[in-house]
Amino acid sequence: MRHLDTLHRQRWQEACGRDRDLAGLAIGADVSFAISCGDTHAVFTFCNGYCQSDSGRQPAFTLVADDSDWETFFLKEPPPAYQSFFGMLMRVSSASIAGDELVMAQHAHLVRRVLDIGRETLAGTCVEPDPVRRSKADLSAGYVEIEIDGESLDIFYESAGHGRDVLLLHTAGAYARQYHGLMAESALTERCRLVAFDLPGHGRSDALPGVAPADYSLTTELYAQIILSVISQLDLDRPVLSGSSMAGEICLEMALRSADRLAGVIACEASDYVPGRTTPWARHPRVNQSLFVPEWINGLMAPHTSAACRQQVWWGYSQGGYATFAGDIDFYTGEWDARERVASIDTAVCPVVMLTGEYDYSCTPEMSKATAKKIPGAVYWTMPKLGHFPMAEHPSVFATHFIRALDLIEVDSE
Structure with a gap:
């Protein structure tokens, strides 16, 4: 060689x-x-x-x-x-x-x-220049109390903009901070109220009551319950629901079970089943999760991702709590399987747009496209030069795709 x-x-x-x-x-x-x-x-x-x-x-x-x-x-x-x-x-x-x-x-x-x-x-590098820094001064933050299985807990959320409610869901082992770049895009905030929250035990949200860190394991039922509780407690009016990776999967699930509560879904980096993403090293006692987990996900980004954006994603994953990433992956590549169900999504009630980055090797564009073909009326396209974390890899570029998706959902909702 x-x-x-x-x-x-x-x-x-x-x-x-x-x-x-x-x-x-x-x-x-x-x-x-x-x-x-x-x-x-x-x-x-x-x-x-x-x-x-x-x-x-x-x-x-x-x-x-x-x-x-x-x-x-x-x-x-x-x-x-x-x-x-x-x-x-x-x-x-x-x-x-x-x-x-x-x-x-x-x-x-x-x-x-x-x-x-x-x-x-x-060989050189195709890494793109760091983006222009955007201020977070217009972000509003707070806590909302939800109830899960009879127990109350406080969920941290952030919002920006005004207009149609859009609820943003973070990826496995992460938290709402990964949407800060997108929430600073004026082309979005001038037409939408963007809301992002931290799942229980992630970021600044309370952990699930009575659940030890090592016992945490995300399930479809729990995930759906949390989302509906946040929608209710924040009084969101039939929001557009969007997320990437495991959050893209739950978008499809919510389109199946709660279509009347949503204006539509933008499911990114999602398919009806994603095998092969579990790893024993994510919770191994002799492996530093603050180093291994961000490395495990680092390569899912496109090689064009700027150094600053890549570092933010890496650092965000390094801050995850013990076994939080592993517990989320239990849902992403294990418990959730909708291969026999996604065809039942009624896009006349809840429009579905699916987007996947060209460089996502976990949920590939081919996997997402095949899932979209099963859903009558769903729309899919591949995002060039983006990977598994489009909202964080290049927020401005992702915003153009996101606006196109919102336009399609608003047309279908008329």
């Missing part, structure tokens, strides 16, 4: 030794790992916060893929799934981890940054 010949390997390793981000991530690390194609290896050793080469240590684990797949990975603008080695593990048959997978999970942050540096050094 060209990228593993002596010259390129030396440039790559030297760049790793100079990288400040990698040096910060490597504090306390003591590990050696390799990237391999056939008989050719690039070995990276970390000790006392420094990246070393030619240490002579045996790698604890090795990232393996075919030559052609590594060539594709290291392109300046890689195709979907190749933007991340986690994406390759899920969607590319030649990709695998040889050796100690636990050690790999413990050092996923180093692996990711080393591979990023490899692409930057050897």
Whole structure:
């Protein structure tokens, strides 16, 4: 493989030794790992916060893929799934981890940054400039009390704008902050009242009463109950419901069971079933969830995502509570399965628009499109240069898609 010949390997390793981000991530690390194609290896050793080469240590684990797949990975603008080695593990048959997978999970942050540096050094980058910073001064915030199974709890919410109510649902293990960029888009706030809330045990909302953190597991019934309670307690008038990932799934579920309470749904990064997204490392006692979980989701973003937006998503996931992400994934890729039910959605009552980012390898555009075809009257399109977190990866670009979706829902509602 060209990228593993002596010259390129030396440039790559030297760049790793100079990288400040990698040096910060490597504090306390003591590990050696390799990237391999056939008989050719690039070995990276970390000790006392420094990246070393030619240490002579045996790698604890090795990232393996075919030559052609590594060539594709290291392109300046890689195709979907190749933007991340986690994406390759899920969607590319030649990709695998040889050796100690636990050690790999413990050092996923180093692996990711080393591979990023490899692409930057050897091919360049397609990362877009940081967006213009938008003020959060127009956000309003507060708490609303809801009741779940006879127990009261306070839910934190934020709102911006005026007009039609739009309720925004955050992704697994996250919280409403990921919508701050979208809620600063004047083209939206001048026509809609955007409301986003933190699920129980997420962000600044109370945890579910009587549920220990390790026992938390999101179910369809609980999720639906929370959403309807928030709609009722905030007195939202048949809001448009929107969310991505697991929140996109529950949008479809709510269109099935509560169509009369909604003006329509904009289901992003959703399909009727998403298998294969559970991971034992998200709640493993020997894996730092504040490092692993953000790395597990980092590669779901498009490679074009600006450094500032990517860092915000990463940092938001690093702040998640113990096992919160894992408990949400119980719903996203386990308990929820609507393959035999989505065809029953009545889009004459509750219009359905589905949007998926081109670079989402978890719920791919093909999966979302196939689901939309099952729903009579549903509309679907793919969002170029966006991934699994469109509202946070590029809020201004996502806003254009969102406005188009709102226009379609408003026409259908007339």
